[in-house]
Amino acid sequence: MKRPLILALIFTSQVVCLNATILPPSDSTQTFKIITKSRLIRLIDSVFDLEEPSPRDMDLLHYYASILKDNKSDTVRVGNLDLGDLSFYSKSDEQLLFPPVKLEDIPASQNIIAENSIFGFYCAPFKNIVTSNYGWRDGKMHKGIDIDLNRGDKVCAAFAGKVRIAKKQGGFGNVVILMHLNGLETVYAHLSRLKVKPGDIVQSGQVIGLGGNTGHSRGTHLHFEIRYKGYPLNPGAIISFTENKLYHHTITLKNNGRDLCAFPANSNLHKVKPGESWYVIAHRYGLSMKELMTLNAVDRRYKLKPGQQLRIN
Ligand SMILES: [Zn+2]
Numbered sequence: 001m002k003r004p005l006i007l008a009l010i011f012t013s014q015v016v017c018l019n020a021t022i023l024p025p026s027d028s029t030q031t032f033k034i035i036t037k038s039r040l041i042r043l044i045d046s047v048f049d050l051e052e053p054s055p056r057d058m059d060l061l062h063y064y065a066s067i068l069k070d071n072k073s074d075t076v077r078v079g080n081l082d083l084g085d086l087s088f089y090s091k092s093d094e095q096l097l098f099p100p101v102k103l104e105d106i107p108a109s110q111n112i113i114a115e116n117s118i119f120g121f122y123c124a125p126f127k128n129i130v131t132s133n134y135g136w137r138d139g140k141m142h143k144g145i146d147i148d149l150n151r152g153d154k155v156c157a158a159f160a161g162k163v164r165i166a167k168k169q170g171g172f173g174n175v176v177i178l179m180h181l182n183g184l185e186t187v188y189a190h191l192s193r194l195k196v197k198p199g200d201i202v203q204s205g206q207v208i209g210l211g212g213n214t215g216h217s218r219g220t221h222l223h224f225e226i227r228y229k230g231y232p233l234n235p236g237a238i239i240s241f242t243e244n245k246l247y248h249h250t251i252t253l254k255n256n257g258r259d260l261c262a263f264p265a266n267s268n269l270h271k272v273k274p275g276e277s278w279y280v281i282a283h284r285y286g287l288s289m290k291e292l293m294t295l296n297a298v299d300r301r302y303k304l305k306p307g308q309q310l311r312i313n
Contacts (some may be wrong), residue, residue: 002153004259005157007191008255010289020287027173034075034076035073035075035076035117036075036076036135036308037068037071037074037075037076037162038070039117040064040067040076041306043060043064043066043116043117044061044064044065045069046051046113046116046250047061047064047113048250049059049111049112049250050111050113050250051109051111052109052110052111053111054110054112054183057112057113058168060097060113060310064306072140072207080138081285082239084104088220090287091136096176097165097169097175098188098227098230099230100230101230101231103231103255103257103258103259103260106228106229106253106255106260107253107255108254109252109253109254109255109256110248110252110253111251111252111265112182112184112194112228112251113182113247113249114118114159114184114246114249114250114251115159115246115249116236116249120159120160120203120204121204122155122158122159122204122239122245122246123156123158123159123179123204123205123273123307124156124201124239124241124244125147125155125156125157125186125188125222125224126147126149126153126154126155126156126159126211126222127244128147128148128149128234129147129148129176129241130145130146130147130148130241131147131148131221131228132145132146132299133145133236133298133299134232134234134235134236134237134296134298135234135298135299135301135302136145136301136302136303137301139238141232143185143225143232144189144223144224144225144226144232144235145153145223145224145235145236145241146221146222146223146224147221147222147224147241148220148221149211149220149221149222150211151210151211151212151213151220152193152210152211152212153210153211154194154207154210154211155188155191155207155208155209155210155211155222156204156205156206156207156208157178157186157202157203157204157205157206157208158178158181158186158203158224158226158239159178159184159186159204160180160181160201160202160203160205161178161179161181161186161201161202161299161308162179162182162196162199162200162201162202163176163177163178163179163198163199163200163201163208164178164179164185164198165177166176166194166196166197166200166208166209167194167198167199168214168215169215170215170216171215171216172187172188172190172192172215172216172223173188173189173191173212173213173214173215173216173217174188174191174194174209174212174214174215175187175188175189175191175197176188176191176194176208176209176243176284176290177217178202178208183228183229184226184228184233185226185227185228186224186225186226186227186229187223187224187225187226188209188222189213189214189217189222189223189224189225190211190213190217190220190223191210191211191212191214191222192209192210192211192212192213192214193210193212194208194209195207195209195210196208196209199253208290226238226262228253228260228262230255231259231260232259232260233253233260233261234261234262234296234297235297236298237261237262237263237264237296237297238251238262238264238296245263247267248264248265248266248267250264250266250267251263252264252265252267254309256307256308256309257307258305261308261309263309264307267311267312267313268311268312268313269310269311270284270285270308270309270310270312271306271307271308271309272306272307272308272309272310273306273311274306275306276304276306277304278292278293278304281304281310281312285312285313287312292310292312295310295311295312295313296310296311
């Protein structure tokens, strides 16, 4: 996007705001935060950094711009967007864990904002060691990561959102699925107790359940997934589970026609060519194989596929 557009948006935002969909709702449950004007400008900048902003990103941009235009003091009052309005899936889909969306309907590349003052900030679902990574395990795809915990430990929402699923479901056991404003969903499985119900609005860090061993689970642990339109993403590619923070506030999603891959938006990528091995690629960028695998949050069992992209810094 071209930066001069911001001026046009700020000066036309009054007109844009008449279209009330971009303004936070006026109901009494609405909460507001006070942030500095320079912080707001950085938020606007973060939308301009996106190559292909989604309609939701544009709503945010208009919303920020309208606040900036009307405010003359050093601090501004920013409302949360209406989490209650999340309608990623239709009502009839609430019984399905992951309603099908066609992969070809997802853009080849897009950036989505994972945390900021509006969406809230990431909070570790449970702070402990990762006992199993994302990837193929004994011929089966492990679509999330496993975090060690004890029965009864408090499991928290990774981001603010709305509860879509909170029930007992097959191998997941007691599972909670949260929808987030940016289109991501997070999944928390094998819980001993559910602490939320479908439709609840949750804040980042709010307790949504207690750790357990329900469903297909050997030993108490949290199975945690991040999905976009039903497609699993590697949580380890987005979140540092040793430092309990996001690698970057914005995530790049790449659709390679087989699956979706997530990367921190500030990372450089390498496209795997036929015949290239972990060793060859690592060597090319002056990395050890272990460093390259750690960057991509996979281990030796992960098989490279030509055409897929790897993070190389
Ligand atoms: Zn698992």
